[in-house]
Amino acid sequence: MTNENLIQYLYGIADNSLILGQRLGELCGHGPTLETDIALTNISLDLFGQVRSYFQYLAELSKDDLTEDDLAFLRKEREYKNLLLVEQPNTDFAYIIVRQYFFDVFHYMLLEKLQDSKNVNLQGIAKKSIKEVAYHQRFSGDWLLRLGDGTEESKQKVQQAVSDLWVFTDELFHVTKDDEAVIKAGHGVDVRLLKDDYYAKITNQLKQATLEVPETKYFQKGGKQGIHSEHMGYILADMQFMQRAYPDMKW
């Protein structure tokens, strides 16, 4: 395992929290109730907290004199390695919940295994983050039930979101060359081994929510290679605005 392998592996994890945190940050003040607003902001805050832990460690690993903010704000689109799932827009509350739930279940399983990493830094971050993610998963899972088994309208909306976002779930279990090396060294988690449990778990939850499990065999991929959706450019334009417009300043 090279240093570069580890760096790329870390981006693959941290960028998910970064981009999902950013998406949730768009919602602040616009939620269906004050309580959900507060809860989604909490999740966003947790995710950014995790990003900072990963990026501070990444900054240590990188040879150049980089800061967490250089990593967050000054990479090119292709250098972000987040999953396509987390960059999907806040179409409505159903999409927000389904995107969150599909990610949270995966995130929890990943962190569970990452606690056993040979890398003490990753171990530490995983141990701290998993408590937060347990709460995220409960929040999104509960809302999935409410929306699925709520009214006709909510059922139809959440079913639509499930069908549309399902195509992004397969990518959660893709492994890059860099990942492969890090897994082999015992630092990373082989996400391929989580796949069956993941689908069993979300299928069960969807059934409990009286929703249909999509049957499509066609999935989308590319985020892990830095080939994103059309949404990504706009996310970055917003996120990087200050750093691009006013370079090399302290804030």
Add this chain to the structure above:
Amino acid sequence: MENQEKMNKEKLKSMEAIFEAKIANDEKIEPKDWMPEKYRKTHIRQISQHAHSEIVGMLPEGNWITRAPSLRRKVALLAKVQDEAGHGLYLYSACETLGISREEMYDQLHSGKAKYSSIFNYPTLTWADMGAIGWLVDGAAIINQVPLCNTSFGPYARAMVRVCKEESFHQRQGYEIMMTLCNGTQEQKDMAQDALNRWWWPSLMMFGPTDDESTHTEQSMKWKLKRKTNDELRQQFIDQTVPQADILGLTVPDLDLRFNNDTGHYDFGKIDWDEFWQVVKGHGRCNKERISARKNAWDNGKWVRDAAVAYAEKQSDKEEVKKAV
């Protein structure tokens, strides 16, 4: 019949006497206590207006969350806006104890019947506005609100104790953003100065009209909804804030501003009350956007709230079936 009426009158008199005595003795009025209708109405108006200000106030700062310039600032801003949501929540809950529902309060906000602080009808145009709002707007809010920690209505007083603690944290955080800008490049200093120029006068207006123009102050003083007049509070704010601007190296945009050695206070220029009334009456830069953002959030959220209610009903039905079996 006549007897009955007499008894009711006497009872009312004694309840009034108990209420007045409590107010006089600095005791708290609690939701279960008897209170005059006017007291209830005035409190509903003021507390709901305060709650609305907290949640409308989330919007101008929320506008910069996705564009915050560093991770540290982004997290701090998210947390701040979330605190404001929390303030809204305590205040709505305090208001609900007076017998009004949250839905009713929202309806009043959306229809324009209920007001909220006019300051939030100004646009946030640069990152420096996040500093200026924390420093000036939260700063002015603290001066308005600290006296309310001792107000007569228990739930409001207790909510204010929590709120004020967080507002002073916001104020320091805002000032620190300004300080960082003022220690930065020329472009950053200019950004900070520009923000002060735009937020100074609207912040002074946050204390309301001058004393000779403001209504029902006497009653409010008695109920401890107010302890100092608008002009006194405004003066306190100016006296406190001008030296802070000096430390930043920024110029307060008021040519008439100077320290008066005789009074020990700053003299200041004339406030543009036409602008104040324009914004209060709904014609500020962002009145329409703010209300429509709140209304959209509420309207688009209806199906979500309905789903939650329907789900909860189904669950309790299931529980009952279980119990029956």
